Amino acid sequence: MLDSTEKSVGVGSGALLAGPTEERRGPSYGDRVWAGLMVALGGSILVAAGLVLLMLYRLARPLGAVVSPLAFLSGSDWDPMSNAFGALPFIYGTVVTSVLAMLVAVPASVGMAVFLVEMAPAWVRPVVSFLIETLAAIPSVVYGLWGLFVLVPWLRGSVEPFLGKAFGFLPLFQGPPIGLGYLAAGLVLAVMILPTIASVSIEVLKTVPVPLREGALGLGATRWEAIRMTVLPYARNGILGGSLLGLGRALGETMAVTMVIGNSPSIRASLFAPGYTLPAVIANEFAEATGAVQIGALAGLGLVLFGLSVVLNAVARLLVQGVARGPKRRRA
Amino acid sequence: MTLLWRRLANHLATALAAAAVLVAVIPLASLFWLVLSNGVAGLSLQFFTSRPLPVGEQGGGVGNAIVGTLYMVGIACVFGLPIGVGAGVYLAERGDTRVGRVVRFTSEVMSGIPSIVVGIVAYGLIVVPMRRFSALAGGVALALLMVPTLARTTEELVRLVPHALREASLALGVAQWKTSLRIILRTALGGIVTAILLSVARAAGETAPLLFTALNNQYWNFRPDQPTASLTVQIFNYAISPYEDWHRKAWSAALVLLILVGLLDLLARFLARSRLSRKR
Numbered sequence: 001m002l003d004s005t006e007k008s009v010g011v012g013s014g015a016l017l018a019g020p021t022e023e024r025r026g027p028s029y030g031d032r033v034w035a036g037l038m039v040a041l042g043g044s045i046l047v048a049a050g051l052v053l054l055m056l057y058r059l060a061r062p063l064g065a066v067v068s069p070l071a072f073l074s075g076s077d078w079d080p081m082s083n084a085f086g087a088l089p090f091i092y093g094t095v096v097t098s099v100l101a102m103l104v105a106v107p108a109s110v111g112m113a114v115f116l117v118e119m120a121p122a123w124v125r126p127v128v129s130f131l132i133e134t135l136a137a138i139p140s141v142v143y144g145l146w147g148l149f150v151l152v153p154w155l156r157g158s159v160e161p162f163l164g165k166a167f168g169f170l171p172l173f174q175g176p177p178i179g180l181g182y183l184a185a186g187l188v189l190a191v192m193i194l195p196t197i198a199s200v201s202i203e204v205l206k207t208v209p210v211p212l213r214e215g216a217l218g219l220g221a222t223r224w225e226a227i228r229m230t231v232l233p234y235a236r237n238g239i240l241g242g243s244l245l246g247l248g249r250a251l252g253e254t255m256a257v258t259m260v261i262g263n264s265p266s267i268r269a270s271l272f273a274p275g276y277t278l279p280a281v282i283a284n285e286f287a288e289a290t291g292a293v294q295i296g297a298l299a300g301l302g303l304v305l306f307g308l309s310v311v312l313n314a315v316a317r318l319l320v321q322g323v324a325r326g327p328k329r330r331r332a
Numbered sequence: 333m334t335l336l337w338r339r340l341a342n343h344l345a346t347a348l349a350a351a352a353v354l355v356a357v358i359p360l361a362s363l364f365w366l367v368l369s370n371g372v373a374g375l376s377l378q379f380f381t382s383r384p385l386p387v388g389e390q391g392g393g394v395g396n397a398i399v400g401t402l403y404m405v406g407i408a409c410v411f412g413l414p415i416g417v418g419a420g421v422y423l424a425e426r427g428d429t430r431v432g433r434v435v436r437f438t439s440e441v442m443s444g445i446p447s448i449v450v451g452i453v454a455y456g457l458i459v460v461p462m463r464r465f466s467a468l469a470g471g472v473a474l475a476l477l478m479v480p481t482l483a484r485t486t487e488e489l490v491r492l493v494p495h496a497l498r499e500a501s502l503a504l505g506v507a508q509w510k511t512s513l514r515i516i517l518r519t520a521l522g523g524i525v526t527a528i529l530l531s532v533a534r535a536a537g538e539t540a541p542l543l544f545t546a547l548n549n550q551y552w553n554f555r556p557d558q559p560t561a562s563l564t565v566q567i568f569n570y571a572i573s574p575y576e577d578w579h580r581k582a583w584s585a586a587l588v589l590l591i592l593v594g595l596l597d598l599l600a601r602f603l604a605r606s607r608l609s610r611k612r
Contacts, residue, residue, distance in 0.1 A: 027508075034509030038426060041418035042435045048415075048479060049438045052445065055456035104355070111352025119346055128353060135360055137597050139537025141564045142586045145571050146363045149370075149579065191359045198356075222338050224345035245444070252446020254540035255568060279448045279540065286452070287465075287544040302452045306445060313444035317437070 056303045063296030072300055078265040080285070085297040087304060089265040093182065093275035094305075097257060098250040100186025100271070105193050106243050112194075113201035113239075118213075118227055129202075136195035144259035147188040152179040152260055155187075160272050175270040180262035183271040188256045193246035200242025200320060204235045241319030248312040252305060254279035278305045364590075371587030374580050380588075384550055384566065387575055394585045396552045400467070400561040401592075404546060405535050407471025407556065409528075412478035416531070417524060419479065420486020425512065427487060436487070443480035450476045451541035459545060467553065467560035470546025474535040482531050489523035490516060522607040526600045533596035537589065539564035563589050 027035075063072065067085055075086020116128050156179030167173045208231050216226035232239075262274020263284060278301050289295045378393055385392030419439065426432045454473035459465055493516050501511040517524075539562075547559040548569060563585060570582035 030510065031508045034512065037418070038422045041415060042422035042426065042432065044415050045419050045435050045439050045442070045479065045483060048476060049442055051457065052442070052449070052453045052476075055453040056449070059452065059456045059460075108352045108355040111349045112356060115346075115349035115353060119349055131353075131356055131360065133597075135356060137533065137537075137593060138363065139539070139564060139589060139593060141537070141539040141567050141571075142363070142367065142590060145567060145582055145586050146359075146366065148571055149583075150362060150366055191356075194356055222342040224342040225338065227345070248444045252444075252448065254446065254448040255564075259568070259571060279446055282448050282452065283540055283543055286455070287547060299452055299456075302449045306449050309444050309446055309449075310441050313441045314437075316444075317440050 052306070056299055056306060059299035060296050060303050062292040063300050066293050066296075069300075072297070073304070076267060078281075080290070080294045080297070083293065085293075085300075087278075087301055089267050090276050090278045090281050090301060091304065092267050093185075093261065093280075094251055094277040096182050096271075096275065097185040097189055097261065097277060098247055100182065101189035101193055101250045102243065102247055104187065104190035105197055105246060108190070109194050109198035109242075109246075110201055110239060112198045113205055114227060114232075116202055117205040118223070118231065132195045132198050132202075135191070136199070140192065140253060140255040141259075143188055143192055144256035147184060147256055147260040151187060152184050155179045155184055159183075164272070171269040172271050175268075175272045177272055178262065178274060180260055181270075181272050181274045182261065182268075185257045185261040185275070185277070186271070188260055189250045189253055192253060192256060193249050196249050197239075197242045197246040200245060201235070201239050204238030204242065204320070205231065207238070208234045237319045237322055241316045241322075244312050244316035244319065248309050248316065251312070252279055252309055254283050258283045278302075367583060367586050367590060370580065370583035372584075374584030375587065379584060383552060384561075384581075387573075387578070392581075394561075394563060394566055394581075394588065396549065397561040397563045397566040397585070398588065398592075400546070400549065400553065401536055401563045403554070404467050404470040404474060404542070404560060404562060405532055407468060408474035408478055408535050409532065410475075411472060412475035412482065412531075412535075413528060415475075416479040416482030417486050417528070419483035420524075421490055421512065421517065423483060423487035424490035424516075436484075439480040439483045443484065446540075447473075447477055447538055448540040448543075451543060451545055454541060454545045462557065464557065465545060465547035465559040466557045467546055468556040470542045470560060470562065471556075473541035473545045474538060477538065477541060478531045478535055481534075482527060485527040485531075486520075486524055489520045489527065492523070493519045522603065526604045526607075529596050529600035529603070533593045533600070536596070537564060537593050539568055543568075563592070 063085065066083055067075065072085055073087050073091070075084070076088040077084040077086045078089060112128065112132075116125055120128065156177050160173075160177030160179065160183070163173045164175075164177060212230045212234060213226050216230045217223070221229065257277050258280040261277060261280055263276055263280060264274040265276045265281070266273070268275065282298050282301055282305075285294070286298050289298060376393075378391055379395075380393060380398065381395045382391065382393040383396040384394065419435070423432060423436050423439075427436055451473050454469050454476060458469035458472050462469070497515055497519060498511055501515045502508070506515070542562050542565050546562060546565070548565050549559045549561040553560050567582050567585045567589065570578040570585060573579070
């Protein structure tokens with residue numbers, strides 16, 4: 001492209017190249033300042049990412065004097081007073097609540113996306129889009145407030161006693177109905193990650209070429225068969241990527257979970273039992289942490305969380321990008 | 333597999349997909365209704381103008397928390413907007429180089445970092461050297477959250493500017509930097525303002541990164557090196573307290589927060605829409 005050659009003239013060896021052929025002078029002072037500014041601004045993102053890693057590592061280091069990384073990850077006791085730092089209850093709670101949230105949110109958001117893109121009459125679409133955007137815009141502390149004073153009493157009063165009676169033979173649904181616990185946290189998370197998964201799914205479904213649908217319908221498929229056999233398989237990777245983005249959000253979500261999970265560093269099979277998650281314990285203990293070791297343990301939990309979210313996000317972005325790029329490549 | 337069964341399955345799937353929308357509608361409706369019905373009673377002029385009072389005392393409000401939120405969002409804008417928008421322009425102009433791709437991928441991955449982790453980073457960056465919780469630390473945490481998203485949105489908006497505009501400007505002999513600033517950025521400006529408003533709304537609703545950077549403050553504070561109250565942390569503290577009166581205040585404060593965030597969102601959407609309609 002014209003502009004890229006022009007750019008390379010402007011950036012570096014410009015004076016040499018431009019000198020003999022043109023009478024114009026080389027890169028102007030302004031252009032050189034602009035080029036430098038651009039590089040500095042782009043580099044600032046890399047610097048920020050480096051700072052994140054450096055700070056987490058530096059804060060977490062004092063922990064190394066007390067427990068080894070492996071013992072930290074596999075220990076199940078958490079008692080800062082007696083220097084016992086095991087991350088397992090928090091990892092377990094994070095995994096359980098996130099899985100629960102995914103079980104509810106993925107089918108619901110894919111259903112929403114399919115409804116919106118494939119089925120809904122035209123006037124419904126802006127309404128549902130508005131709904132999704134609004135869900136995404138609500139601050140998490142407000143979700144927490146709602147969870148604490150609306151969802152938790154409802155779970156305690158009706159849902160958990162019912163589940164206990166109907167499915168009480170499963171260890172998942174045993175124990176007293178407290179309300180605060182894994183179930184409440186999972187459900188609040190489900191509502192919160194719904195917009196993430198739904199909006200990515202909608203974008204992905206929109207990229208499915210119309211002729212695919214027409215082909216299926218032309219062969220006599222019903223609308224649902226066309227969706228199931230052509231649209232969804234085509235969009236599968238993108239929807240998977242969107243789900244992973246949602247999972248990343250669920251893992252890191254702090255306030256709403258802190259307010260409804262019951263904050264008990266224990267590992268229980270029952271979904272009714274109170275638990276704890278990685279972000280929740282950081283939120284509750286960091287400001288009042290005594291000494292570098294406890295700060296180190298909490299920063300260590302942050303490092304675990306950081307690692308999880310980086311891996312999830314990287315994989316998710318690659319999947320979503322692959323879908324967005326796929327059709328274009330084939331056309332070229 | 334009779335035709336009847338296939339048609340039935342079709343209707344069933346349609347019904348289930350429509351029902352999925354309810355999974356979003358019911359919590360949303362419940363949340364809005366309860367915030368409104370529980371929060372509206374506590375709203376008064378005093379609620380907006382006074383600071384929180386100890387348990388048992390009548391009155392008190394979230395005036396200092398509103399100011400604190402605006403204050404820290406302001407600090408976040410000072411650091412976050414130039415870097416975020418600038419990095420976005422960089423990605424649009426140089427994003428196809430190898431370094432550019434690395435920067436884009438980094439900013440995408442950074443935008444997924446949990447906000448509580450960003451809080452830890454700001455703690456290490458500002459609170460540890462300064463040896464105290466401060467509005468500055470809270471603002472820096474919010475800025476760190478703003479930058480990656482803002483960079484990606486800005487990039488997309490700048491890339492929307494037709495290439496012909498740049499070529500026309502360069503052909504007329506306008507310098508590179510002037511073309512980028514006065515032609516490209518000028519054209520994308522409306523969209524960028526919308527993106528900025530949305531990221532400001534998001535920052536105003538953040539709680540986790542403020543918990544141990546700005547902490548909280550029961551008093552008015554206008555100094556960047558002191559602990560500062562914020563609407564979100566105040567809601568959290570009110571909500572987890574054991575007092576009925578404070579719970580009511582939490583709902584009222586949540587209503588104020590929703591109105592603040594909602595107004596910013598509406599303004600952003602209004603700007604985006606009027607810009608689009610002008611183009612047509």
